[in-house]
Amino acid sequence: MNNITKLMKQKNILTPPLPLYRRVLRAHRYHLGAEERALGDEYVKAEFRRHRNVTNPLHLVGFLSSWERYADALENESWKQEKYSNTDLLESLNDQQIGQLYELSKALQEQKKSE
Known part of the structure; x- marks a missing residue:
């Protein structure tokens, strides 16, 4: 995480x-394997492409903040220990x-069985 990203986090700026x-x-390049990276890159590209022309500010804030949390989790490798049990x-x-x-x-x- 670079200094600008850290500053933006401190100020809660998206x-x-x-x-x-x-x-x-x-983050995909540095923290995922080749297969996961290929799948993840395609998904990220498609999602950002789909949201390119979104004008609803609430939707944009939700979209960007979700991807920021995802990037943070990848960079901190906290996703490896995290269990998703959010019923909401x-x-x-x-x-x-x-x-x-x-x-x-x-x-x-x-995939796990075949490894």
């Missing part, structure tokens, strides 16, 4: 989209998102 995008991709988050997901989460979970379990 990182602008392009520097945040670069930060996430950089699960209850807020729609059926499609739950299906995607299930498919991702199955794919990860199969």
Whole structure:
């Protein structure tokens, strides 16, 4: 994390989209394996592309703050120990998102078995 990022965190200022995008991709490069990085990079690129023209400020704040938390977790490697048991988050997901989460979970379990 560079000095500007630290200062922005202290002042609770959101990182602008392009520097945040670069930060996430950089975190993938340094903290993920090749397969995870490829999958993660594609997902990040698609998500930022989808949100390129969003004008709703509340949606943008939520989007950027979520990606900042993700980048922080990757950089601190806290995601390795973290257990996700947030039932409020699960209850807020729609059926499609739950299906995607299930498919991702199955794919990860199969990958672990094959290793």
